[in-house]
Amino acid sequence: MGLxxxxxxxxxxxxxxxxxxxxxxxxxVGALRLLDMTIVxxxxxxxxxxxxxIYIFKDLGLIKLHLKGTSIGAQIxxxxxxxxxxxxxxxxxxxxxxxxGEGRIDGLWGILxxxxxxALYAAVYPFMKANIISIGNLGKISVPALFGVNHWIVxxxxxxxTLLMFGYFExxxx
Amino acid sequence: xxxxxxNPYLAGALTGVLLVLSVLVAGKFxxxxxxxxxxxxxxxxxxGIDPAQFDYFTTKKGKYGPGSLPNWQLMVVLGIILxxxxxxxxxxDFKVQAVPDMxxxxxxxxxxxxxxxxxxxxxxxxxxxxxxxGCPSGHGLSGMAQLAVSGFIAMAFFFIGGGIIANLMYRxxxx
Numbered sequence: 499m500g501l502x503x504x505x506x507x508x509x510x511x512x513x514x515x516x517x518x519x520x521x522x523x524x525x526x527v528g529a530l531r532l533l534d535m536t537i538v539x540x541x542x543x544x545x546x547x548x549x550x551x552i553y554i555f556k557d558l559g560l561i562k563l564h565l566k567g568t569s570i571g572a573q574i575x576x577x578x579x580x581x582x583x584x585x586x587x588x589x590x591x592x593x594x595x596x597x598x599g600e601g602r603i604d605g606l607w608g609i610l611x612x613x614x615x616x617a618l619y620a621a622v623y624p625f626m627k628a629n630i631i632s633i634g635n636l637g638k639i640s641v642p643a644l645f646g647v648n649h650w651i652v653x654x655x656x657x658x659x660t661l662l663m664f665g666y667f668e669x670x671x672x
Numbered sequence: 673x674x675x676x677x678x679n680p681y682l683a684g685a686l687t688g689v690l691l692v693l694s695v696l697v698a699g700k701f702x703x704x705x706x707x708x709x710x711x712x713x714x715x716x717x718x719x720g721i722d723p724a725q726f727d728y729f730t731t732k733k734g735k736y737g738p739g740s741l742p743n744w745q746l747m748v749v750l751g752i753i754l755x756x757x758x759x760x761x762x763x764x765d766f767k768v769q770a771v772p773d774m775x776x777x778x779x780x781x782x783x784x785x786x787x788x789x790x791x792x793x794x795x796x797x798x799x800x801x802x803x804x805x806g807c808p809s810g811h812g813l814s815g816m817a818q819l820a821v822s823g824f825i826a827m828a829f830f831f832i833g834g835g836i837i838a839n840l841m842y843r844x845x846x847x
Binding site (some may be wrong): 507536539560590596624664 | 675677678680681682683684685686687688689690691692694695696697698699700701702704705707708709710711712713715716723726727728729731736742743744745746747748749750751752753754755756757758759760763765766767768769770771772773774775783786787788789790791792793794795796797798799800801802803804805806807808809810811812813814815816817818819820821822823824825826827828829830831832833834835836837838839841842
C-alpha cells in the first residue's frame with residue numbers, strides 16, 4: 499500500500515512541479531541569479547500552507563512531526579556543497595526526474611551523477627560522521643523550541659515575512 | 673489541466689496541501705535525495721561490489737542499503753517523472769531538449785559540454801545533500817513546513833552555494 503501511495507503522491511507532485519514551471523533549468527538557475535523567483539514563490543507557498551496544515555493536525559494529535567537533526571557543520575558544509583552542485587546542474591534531486599519527464603535530457607545526466615554522488619558519500623561517511631556531522635550537533639530541534647515560543651507565533655511571523663517578500667517580487671516583476 | 677503554466681503561488685499552495693495529505697494519510701514527509709544513495713547501493717550490489725563494506729549502507733539497520741528499495745520514496749521519485757510527463761503532454765509543453773535555453777545563450781549548444789557539467793553537478797549535489805541530511809524537498813519543503821532548524825539552515829546554504837556558482841558562471845557579457 500505504501501508503494502501505491504508513493505506513486506500517487508509522486509504523480510501529483512510531478513504534475514504540480516511541471517505546471518508551476520519549477521522543473522526548468524532556466525527557472526532554477528534564474529532564481530539563483532536573482533532574475534526570476536518562480537521557484538521561490540512555489541516553494542514558500544507550499545511551505546506556508548504545509549506548515550499551517552501540519553501544525554493544525556499535530557495540535558489535534560493526528561500526525562507526528564519527523565524532524566531532521568540539526569548539525570551546524572553538516573548543514574552549512576553539506577548545504578553549500580549541494581548549492582554548488584545545484585548551480586552546475588540546474589535541477590535538484592526531486593526535479594531532475596521531472597525535467598526528464600518533460601523531455602529535458604540533461605536531467606538524466608544529473609540523475610546518473612547523483613547516483614555517483616551517493617556512492618561517493620557512502621565511501622567517506624565514517625569520516626563525515628566523525629568530523630563534520632559532529633560540529634554543532636543540536637539534535638532534532640524546531641525553531642519554536644529553540645526560541646521557546648508557541649509554534650503559531652513562528653508560523654504567523656514566517657507567513658508575514660513571506661508575504662512581504664512576495665509583494666517585493668511582484669513589485670520588481672521577478 | 674491543459675494550461676501550460678499555472679500561477680506558481682497556486683501550484684505551490686496545492687503542493688503544500690499534498691504534503692499535508694501525504695503525512696495525514698500515509699504518514700510520510702516528502703523527500704527525494706536518499707533514493708539516489710539507496711540506488712547507488714543497489715547498483716554496487718548488481719556490479720558485484722559488496723555495499724556492506726561501506727558503513728553508510730549498513731547503518732540504522734540498513735536504512736540506506738540495497739534492501740531498503742523499493743520503498744515509498746523511490747515511488748515518489750518515479751511518480752514525479754510520470755506526473756511531469758503527463759502534465760507536459762496534456763498541455764503540449766513536452767519538448768525534447770539536451771541544452772537549456774539559458775545555458776545555450778551563454779555556453780553554446782554543445783550537448784556533451786552540458787552533459788559533463790550536469791553529471792559533475794549531480795555528483796557534488798547529492799554528496800552535499802546526504803551530508804546535509806536532505807534536499808529542497810526533504811529539508812526545504814518538509815523540514816521548513818515543520819519549522820525544523822535544520823531545514824532553515826540547509827535551505828539558506830543551498831541558495832548561498834548555488835547563488836555564488838550561478839553568478840560566477842554567468843558573470844560578464846551574455847554570448
